[in-house]
Amino acid sequence: MMRLASYGQVALVVAVLAYLGAVYVMPSQVWMGFTINALAMTIVALSWNVTGGFGGMSSFGHAAMYGTGAYASAVLQVQFGVNAWLAFGAGIMAGALMGGFIGALSFRYGLKGSYFALVTLAFAEVLRICAASFNITGGGRGLQLAIEPGVAALQFNKDRVLTYTLLLAIVALVMALTAWLKYSRFGAYLVAVRENEDAARALGIDTYRVKVTAMAISGAFGGLAGAIYLQLWLFIDSAVVYGVAISVVALIGPIIGGAGTVWGPLVGTLGLHLLGEGAKTALHNAPGLNFVLYAVVLIVALRFLPQGIMGLAARIGAFGRKGGDDA
Amino acid sequence: MLEVRNLTKRFGGLVAVSDASLDVPEGAIVGLLGPNGAGKTTCFTIIAGFTRADSGSVRLNGQDITGMAPHRICGLGMVRTFQIVQPFAGLTVQENIAVGAYLRHDNRRDAMAEARAIGKRLGMGAMLDRPASSLTIAGRKRLEIARALATGAKLLLLDEVMAGLIPTEVTEIVGIIRQIRDEGHTFLMIEHVMQAVMSLAETAYVLNYGKMIAQGTPRQLVRDPAVVEAYLGHGAAARLQEAEHA
Numbered sequence: 001m002m003r004l005a006s007y008g009q010v011a012l013v014v015a016v017l018a019y020l021g022a023v024y025v026m027p028s029q030v031w032m033g034f035t036i037n038a039l040a041m042t043i044v045a046l047s048w049n050v051t052g053g054f055g056g057m058s059s060f061g062h063a064a065m066y067g068t069g070a071y072a073s074a075v076l077q078v079q080f081g082v083n084a085w086l087a088f089g090a091g092i093m094a095g096a097l098m099g100g101f102i103g104a105l106s107f108r109y110g111l112k113g114s115y116f117a118l119v120t121l122a123f124a125e126v127l128r129i130c131a132a133s134f135n136i137t138g139g140g141r142g143l144q145l146a147i148e149p150g151v152a153a154l155q156f157n158k159d160r161v162l163t164y165t166l167l168l169a170i171v172a173l174v175m176a177l178t179a180w181l182k183y184s185r186f187g188a189y190l191v192a193v194r195e196n197e198d199a200a201r202a203l204g205i206d207t208y209r210v211k212v213t214a215m216a217i218s219g220a221f222g223g224l225a226g227a228i229y230l231q232l233w234l235f236i237d238s239a240v241v242y243g244v245a246i247s248v249v250a251l252i253g254p255i256i257g258g259a260g261t262v263w264g265p266l267v268g269t270l271g272l273h274l275l276g277e278g279a280k281t282a283l284h285n286a287p288g289l290n291f292v293l294y295a296v297v298l299i300v301a302l303r304f305l306p307q308g309i310m311g312l313a314a315r316i317g318a319f320g321r322k323g324g325d326d327a
Numbered sequence: 328m329l330e331v332r333n334l335t336k337r338f339g340g341l342v343a344v345s346d347a348s349l350d351v352p353e354g355a356i357v358g359l360l361g362p363n364g365a366g367k368t369t370c371f372t373i374i375a376g377f378t379r380a381d382s383g384s385v386r387l388n389g390q391d392i393t394g395m396a397p398h399r400i401c402g403l404g405m406v407r408t409f410q411i412v413q414p415f416a417g418l419t420v421q422e423n424i425a426v427g428a429y430l431r432h433d434n435r436r437d438a439m440a441e442a443r444a445i446g447k448r449l450g451m452g453a454m455l456d457r458p459a460s461s462l463t464i465a466g467r468k469r470l471e472i473a474r475a476l477a478t479g480a481k482l483l484l485l486d487e488v489m490a491g492l493i494p495t496e497v498t499e500i501v502g503i504i505r506q507i508r509d510e511g512h513t514f515l516m517i518e519h520v521m522q523a524v525m526s527l528a529e530t531a532y533v534l535n536y537g538k539m540i541a542q543g544t545p546r547q548l549v550r551d552p553a554v555v556e557a558y559l560g561h562g563a564a565a566r567l568q569e570a571e572h573a
Binding site for chain 2: 183184185188189191192194195196198199200201202203204205206207260
């Protein structure tokens with residue numbers, strides 16, 4: 001399913017897998033905790049990749065879906081005593097609905113490019129303020145889950161190795177779904193819409209439906225990421241789950257790793273987290289430094305690596321005639 | 328097969344298309360001619376559903392498709408190409424054609440196989456794995472036709488598919504279009520290249536200032552005073568006749 005185009009890409013993927021495997025045997029728990037965070041963010045990156053990477057609809061507000069997934073799950077568990085598993089599923093659904101809703105509204109009015117990006121940002125911000133204002137969402141205090149470790153409440157944070165393994169499995173599943181999407185009719189339609197919407201319409205593609213569906217799928221992944229965040233930390237507040245930081249990390253990982261590729265979001269997000277963490281350690285935890293670094297890396301990537309790290313790797317030892325950004 | 332009746336389209340004070348009607352019988356190659364700015368492309372965009380007409384109707388195989396969305400019209404068997412070629416740059420030639428083929432095939436393997444077959448039929452066999460962005464203009468024009476054909480549509484609207492081609496390339500495309508027609512397709516084409524119109528179209532319509540000013544075989548049309556004047560200016564027909572007699 002996940003076709004690689006060159007020895008460079010194979011080497012890159014092997015390196016990523018080796019790192020993910022090595023985390024199991026690394027003596028320090030710090031690495032595992034750090035990688036857990038990176039994997040959790042990879043899911044948002046994969047979510048952004050569906051619309052921003054394949055569909056060319058660059059959202060600047062993926063926190064809207066992430067936060068909605070987290071809040072839907074938290075409100076159901078805390079305010080209504082709903083079972084954690086059901087609430088988790090509801091979080092995914094809520095993310096999909098929010099994505100579909102934002103998409104339906106934006107594309108009904110033909111928003112594209114920076115206008116679409118700004119509208120998604122506005123949605124995330126409005127939702128953040130709403131979540132901080134109403135009692136049912138815990139207002140400014142946020143929502144805290146009752147702590148009851150175990151399978152019934154989906155709380156595994158005591159067992160780092162299990163948490164890590166589960167996250168790995170989820171990331172692998174979302175990547176497999178992404179790969180399936182990429183090589184399906186829907187994926188081809190999504191790329192056609194990205195490359196040329198008029199030509200796509202002429203060839204019988206209902207572009208509005210394709211775009212809204214992509215937003216709903218992306219929203220489901222985003223909601224999933226939010227619901228996972230809740231189960232990991234058992235606490236959410238609006239500034240975190242609807243925060244701009246989530247939207248930024250969601251787009252920066254795929255862009256640096258390679259937008260519209262299956263492995264790009266994982267490679268980019270993991271690379272960025274490693275870089276950010278490395279810089280923090282080297283410079284004694286200067287706060288916010290990782291974001292300064294992200295910005296620098298993003299600028300460099302946009303200037304020199306239009307297809308991200310996966311695109312760069314594709315040029316190293318290409319397998320011949322199909323050479324390109326296929327991955 | 329296609330019946331267009333009394334189309335009118337205004338952009339502000341400008342009447343781009345005025346009361347234009349035309350017919351395309353099944354199996355025909357019909358030309359739509361006219362000087363620059365005559366309203367040919369506007370006419371096309373209305374027929375294909377990209378623009379709404381202020382009045383008038385379009386019927387395809389007897390069914391009223393006026394104002395229908397382009398993707399639905401395509402599903403009914405009529406597809407347009409673009410004057411400014413619009414390949415999906417990030418995809419290979421074969422994947423480009425497959426986007427059209429997905430309309431009738433829901434899985435990748437079938438769509439790609441169909442795309443390969445159509446690409447070969449149109450003489451693009453060697454280019455299938457190349458990125459579409461690497462094609463020459465002639466290649467891109469062929470790709471436009473291949474993609475349109477892949478949707479399974481029976482009626483193809485070609486918007487200046489010969490423009491920008493050198494004479495040998497025109498001859499090749501003319502051959503391809505004739506071959507596709509013989510396989511059971513129908514064409515309505517906007518064309519400036521007279522070599523192509525003369526050798527392909529059985530019937531042609533001439534549009535000027537949004538109005539249909541003439542209809543007939545290409546040979547009749549080049550002798551029609553109204554057509555000559557549309558291209559060469561008022562009084563040109565009379566002067567030409569004088570010149571011939573002198």
